[in-house]
Amino acid sequence: KNQVEQSPQSLIILEGKNCTLQCNYTVSPFSNLRWYKQDTGRGPVSLTIMTFSENTKSNGRYTATLDADTKQSSLHITASQLSDSASYICVVSSDYKLSFGAGTTVTVRA
């Protein structure tokens, strides 16, 4: 069964600090990996999409990495802001089907 596991389940950081979220997957065959941001009460919004050949992709203060050999990805948030408080969801695409992780809830405190 294709699975996407995210850690930690939640974390709290101070404004201005950095943090890294982890995603491990067993999805096969692999097509691409996405990270979504979901604000409370809203739908997910795409941050990055990475293919097998891409190691790193950035979107402003968000940087995603992918190690297709170990089937791991990370999302790094730099200089966090209060608006970064949200759930971050890792999604792996396989044969045009998407497998969603349960998400990591990030709370940024002033």
Place this chain on the structure above:
Amino acid sequence: NAGVTQTPKFRVLKTGQSMTLLCAQDMNHEYMYWYRQDPGMGLRLIHYSVGEGTTAKGEVPDGYNVSRLKKQNFLLGLESAAPSQTSVYFCASTTPLAGGLETQYFGPGTRLLVL
């Protein structure tokens, strides 16, 4: 451009009642999807459509029906609601790209409580 909209935003049903959730998109997307999101779990695909007049089952289709009579609309129906269908429902749409690199655009969600 409103993007993807969902109606209603919130609904309370009694067990056995029926209802229809409406999803509309103004981006001329071919593909549309219905997901449910439950605490501690990833989004799960209920049904999807790859074009007007077509529908297909996803991962958790039981208890739901869908219709796509118009390209811009995708309806999700619950014929006889059960407490297990208490969830947040998200609609999404996209246009397919080579290599599966299309971005799905999500609506704001419908929160459903079945008593």
